[in-house]
Amino acid sequence: MAARSVTLGIDLGTTSVKAALVEAALGDPSGFVVLASCARAAQAETAAQSAAAGPQGQEQDVKRIIQALHECLAALPRQQLRKVCGIGVSGQMHGVMFWKTGQGCAWTEGGAAPVFEPRAVSHLVTWQDGRCSSEFLASLPQPESHLSVATGFGCATIFWLLKNSPEFLKSYDTAGTIHDYVVAMLCGLARPLMSDQNAASWGYFNTRSQSWNLEILRAAGFPIQLLPDVAEPGSVAGRTSQAWFEIPKGTQVGVALGDLQASVYSCMAQKTDAVLNISTSVQLVASMPSGFQPPQTPDPAAPVAYFPYFDRTYLAVAASLNGGNVLATFVHMLVQWMADLGLQVEESMVYSCMIQAAAQQRDTCLTITPTVLGERHLPDQLASVTGISSSDLSLGHVTRALCRGIVQNLHSMLPFRQLREWGVERVIGSGSALSRNEVLKQEVQRAFPLPVSYGRDVDAAVGAALVMLQRSLSQQKS
Ligand SMILES: Nc1ncnc2c1ncn2[C@@H]1O[C@H](COP(=O)(O)OP(=O)(O)O)[C@@H](O)[C@H]1O
Numbered sequence: 250m251a252a253r254s255v256t257l258g259i260d261l262g263t264t265s266v267k268a269a270l271v272e273a274a275l276g277d278p279s280g281f282v283v284l285a286s287c288a289r290a291a292q293a294e295t296a297a298q299s300a301a302a303g304p305q306g307q308e309q310d311v312k313r314i315i316q317a318l319h320e321c322l323a324a325l326p327r328q329q330l331r332k333v334c335g336i337g338v339s340g341q342m343h344g345v346m347f348w349k350t351g352q353g354c355a356w357t358e359g360g361a362a363p364v365f366e367p368r369a370v371s372h373l374v375t376w377q378d379g380r381c382s383s384e385f386l387a388s389l390p391q392p393e394s395h396l397s398v399a400t401g402f403g404c405a406t407i408f409w410l411l412k413n414s415p416e417f418l419k420s421y422d423t424a425g426t427i428h429d430y431v432v433a434m435l436c437g438l439a440r441p442l443m444s445d446q447n448a449a450s451w452g453y454f455n456t457r458s459q460s461w462n463l464e465i466l467r468a469a470g471f472p473i474q475l476l477p478d479v480a481e482p483g484s485v486a487g488r489t490s491q492a493w494f495e496i497p498k499g500t501q502v503g504v505a506l507g508d509l510q511a512s513v514y515s516c517m518a519q520k521t522d523a524v525l526n527i528s529t530s531v532q533l534v535a536s537m538p539s540g541f542q543p544p545q546t547p548d549p550a551a552p553v554a555y556f557p558y559f560d561r562t563y564l565a566v567a568a569s570l571n572g573g574n575v576l577a578t579f580v581h582m583l584v585q586w587m588a589d590l591g592l593q594v595e596e597s598m599v600y601s602c603m604i605q606a607a608a609q610q611r612d613t614c615l616t617i618t619p620t621v622l623g624e625r626h627l628p629d630q631l632a633s634v635t636g637i638s639s640s641d642l643s644l645g646h647v648t649r650a651l652c653r654g655i656v657q658n659l660h661s662m663l664p665f666r667q668l669r670e671w672g673v674e675r676v677i678g679s680g681s682a683l684s685r686n687e688v689l690k691q692e693v694q695r696a697f698p699l700p701v702s703y704g705r706d707v708d709a710a711v712g713a714a715l716v717m718l719q720r721s722l723s724q725q726k727s
């Protein structure tokens with residue numbers, strides 16, 4: 250009898266960490282089942298380490314992210330963790346963190362299970378970071394890549410640190426995304442490995458030649474020794490150097506994937522499917538035919554970008570910076586106003602009340618352009634509200650208008666009729682900001698001229714697990 254193949258997928262998202270255990274199931278139409286899953290809010294936002302970043306700085310505390318990861322692992326069934334034969338990891342793209350080689354973590358046996366604790370690490374500077382102004386970005390060398398460079402991209406952040414905080418950079422000799430860091434710590438890698446999916450998200454990476462723009466970067470004084478070595482997505486980065494919870498030492502760990510690609514992998518069953526993922530951010534994605542090559546030069550004004558997927562194929566992506574985070578900003582604002590008025594209220598209560606109120610308010614004349622973070626192709630166009638009449642000010646009106654605005658903003662980036670022209674026949678909705686919000690679902694259904702169905706709310710974690718599951722199954726066959 251063939252060995253049971255169980256894999257663990259982890260997604261280190263901007264808001265929450267998710268983990269899923271996946272097993273091959275011949276009887277199931279999808280070929281797999283999700284045995285168990287777990288999500289934990291990381292609540293990792295913290296003040297920027299460099300004061301010069303100002304209020305635009307967006308950083309997260311790596312210790313809190315790892316704590317949320319360990320809470321997820323602790324919540325999964327121990328007997329299933331014992332069967333894990335592969336670990337796939339994905340996470341929020343574009344961001345960068347630094348650590349000292351050999352001192353990135355310490356393994357402890359102290360608690361109920363062996364865990365690693367971050368040691369000589371920086372904060373994670375996330376994709377939401379806005380410290381690189383348009384003027385600063387214009388001062389950087391032109392990349393030799395089809396992707397332009399925006400604020401929050403790893404290489405732009407490193408350029409900024411080089412100019413504004415050179416002493417800070419000197420404290421570290423290794424860099425990666427948060428998910429590259431986790432893979433490196435699990436496997437005890439001296440240098441992290443990075444998939445082209447994440448390398449492309451940092452900027453200054455050429456996806457055709459699969460190489461960093463080393464000459465351009467070197468000439469600009471960039472610390473190129475910080476750039477990780479690049480590996481194929483779906484390949485193995487190493488094996489666990491320690492037992493981790495119940496997962497045996499020596500378990501294969503995949504090179505970290507982008508959460509975008511992992512989400513798509515979990516739910517795009519046909520080439521004619523588009524994926525709409527709404528989590529902290531939002532992406533509308535279609536797959537490009539094999540052999541497709543993006544234009545050679547970047548177009549910073551283009552709202553659609555081409556991101557590497559698997560096997561040298563590309564995804565066309567409208568990646569809006571304004572998704573569930575816009576609703577989260579509204580909720581924080583309400584909670585703060587209530588506190589200012591002397592009232593305490595839980596965020597989860599606000600979410601459920603506002604979604605309920607908007608579900609009863611089927612329409613509104615209020616129009617909200619929700620771009621509180623701007624967009625990469627229009628960084629200076631912030632949010633606005635129009636059509637304000639005294640009759641449209643209820644919580645239901647505002648929430649309905651916010652949800653509609655998120656979907657309409659995406660439509661302005663990638664008109665939905667374009668999907669039909671690409672041969673798309675249906676849209677799969679994924680991401681927990683969508684699956685938990687009935688009103689957002691209604692607005693999606695209202696706006697798309699195509700049938701919409703829904704995936705799961707831990708999609709990227711399932712996708713990361715599936716990549717390793719398929720690898721394990723093909724190893725068993727050969
Ligand atoms: N209680 C809730 N009900 C509905 N939506 C919520 C709730 N809590 C958070 N959200 C939404 O979920 C988003 C985060 O989704 P999540 O999948 O955790 O993001 P990520 O994958 O980026 O970490 C938030 O930005 C918010 O819009």
Ligand SMILES: O=C(CO)[C@@H](O)[C@H](O)[C@H](O)[C@H](O)COP(=O)(O)O
Binds near residue numbers: 264532
């Ligand atoms: O910005 C892009 C692509 O450019 C996104 O697709 C991408 O998935 C990034 O990882 C995020 O923006 C973060 O993802 P999430 O935490 O919102 O799920």
